[in-house]
Amino acid sequence: MAPRSRRPRSGRPKTLRPARSRPPIVAVRAVRVNLTEDPHAHIVCRVCGRIQSIDLTELDRHFLEELGAHHPDGWSVDGIAYSLTGACRRCREGPAG
Numbered sequence: 001m002a003p004r005s006r007r008p009r010s011g012r013p014k015t016l017r018p019a020r021s022r023p024p025i026v027a028v029r030a031v032r033v034n035l036t037e038d039p040h041a042h043i044v045c046r047v048c049g050r051i052q053s054i055d056l057t058e059l060d061r062h063f064l065e066e067l068g069a070h071h072p073d074g075w076s077v078d079g080i081a082y083s084l085t086g087a088c089r090r091c092r093e094g095p096a097g
């Protein structure tokens, strides 16, 4: 008799399927995440310190919410902000004229 696979039948990896309305937030539901504001992203100019918000898609928001589940044991999460750094147009191009 051939040996059976050792993979348990109920052990299928959980996958996130695209939802019709909002994507499921499986990992976040499994941990303590009580956000005081919506996940957001911004970019910070390293030269002048200017900060500008970045528009997020539903997929971006879902990614950030999933990221909220990746925290050290014993911590809670109440905010998720993703930050990019770079140089703003004004600092890259210099003063006009």
Ligand SMILES: [Zn+2]
Residues within 6 Å of the ligand: 045, 046, 047, 048, 049, 050, 087, 088, 089, 090, 091
């Ligand atoms: Zn700047």
